[in-house]
Amino acid sequence: MNQTAFLSPDAHVELNTDKSGSSDRKELSSSSSSSSGPLPSSSFTQNPALVQPSSLEQVQYNISILNSDVCVLGDGMNAYVAYKVSTRTSLAMFRNKTFSVRRRFSDFLGLYEKLSVKQSHHGCIIPPPPEKSVVGMTKVKVGMDDPSSVEFVERRRAALERYLQRIVSHPSLLQDPDVREFLEREELPRAVNTQALSGAGFLKMINKASEAVNKMTIKMNESDTWFEDRFQEVENEEQQLRKLQAVVDSLVNHRKELCGNTAVFAKSMAMLGNSEDNTALSRALSQLAEVEDKMEQLHQEQAASDFFIFAELLGDYIRLLGAVRGCFDQRTRAWQRWQEAQSTLQKKRESEAKLLWANKPEKLQQAKEEIADWEARVTQYERDFDRIGMTVRKEVLRFEKEKAKDFKSQIIRYLEAMVQSQQRVII
Secondary structure (H helix, E strand, O other): OOHHHHEOOOOEOOOOOOOOOOHHHHHHHHHHHHHOEOOOHHHHOOOOOOOOHHHHOOEEEEEEEOHHHOEEEOOHHHOEEEEEEEEEEOOOOOOOOEEEEEEEHHHHHHHHHHHHHHHHHHOOOOOOOOOOOHHHHHHHHHOOOOHHHHHHHHHHHHHHHHHHHHHHOOHHHHHOHHHHHHHHEOOOOOOOOOHHHOOHHHHHHHHHHHHHHHOOOOOOOOOOHHHHHHHHHHHHHHHHHHHHHHHHHHHHHHHHHHHHHHHHHHHHHHHHHHHOOOHHHHHHHHHHHHHHHHHHHHHHHHHHHHHHHHHHHHHHHHHHHHHHHHHHHHHHHHHHHHHHHHHHHHHHHHHHHHHHHHOOHHHHHHHHHHHHHHHHHHHHHHHHHHHHHHHHHHHHHHHHHHHHHHHHHHHHHHHHHHHHHHHHHHO
């Protein structure tokens, strides 16, 4: 199959949550039921010849996580939420063009764990999963009648949607056999020990790794100011985003409070209008109550826009910046490994010199072999350091490009939502 037939100018991920049932969605649902099925593990062996990363940067790839198919399975406190991940793709590395699987939250965390083990030490930025919420899941297990449970499920669904979107838009990660297995295989082995991979556990893990790097006995003398400047920018940006997130959270709470107060005011005004004997005044009060009721709905929609469009974006990028810091730490670790190997090599050479001075030829051969071994290690570790440095540079530049695109599109959506709200107030 000709791979160039699938290329488009920009990578595109379409996420369909429309419940109306568009033609694309009908096609996806009908085909996925027949195409999904258990796949043998051998079918996920990576074959780099299938597609190259440079081509994947421009390939069209569609993923949908359908909100209408989110369901709670199990009973009581053993219940869990299952998400239907429906994929439509024209890439030849997949067995079918459309297929669907059901995944639970721990499966998403398990995917992150597998990618981190294989890819992070190369300097690759692994998109982190959304935060785990014990309180939110407890409410869901108790019952879905509570509006807060519905909001939690939608928030989690949207976050997992963005998480997958970032993974499949990454050329290297898309080729990973575990990603293809996650998207295609009917049943996955149960992911365990994922408590530390989400939310506060993820940030704690990143901070712990950073502290370990800071405590290294050999301090890195950065010869490339690009890495030093970018790392400082990442730390400063993370601090600013945290401050902005706190302000946006306060704004969301303020709008929710305003929404509730407006609803009470509208209800009180309607009751006053019903009790008024003067017909003209009663009509005016009733009309004012209708306007306030409309304002309450608009405040509610604006609070949702503040949260789902803006606050969630900030939360995503705070976690992503933690992953960026992690790739810088991997480069520092590679440098540390290289320096330690050089130090060991120097000690081996000094030991050889002492043996020569002491005239102990029986131990010289072993010393020479050890020196040759450590010389090879030094050369390999230096190459690793250079390779990781190039990967980190490429990953950071790609991250900044994607960040600018995400913020631009989300801010435009946010402004459009605000304009529509104001227009509805006037009308």
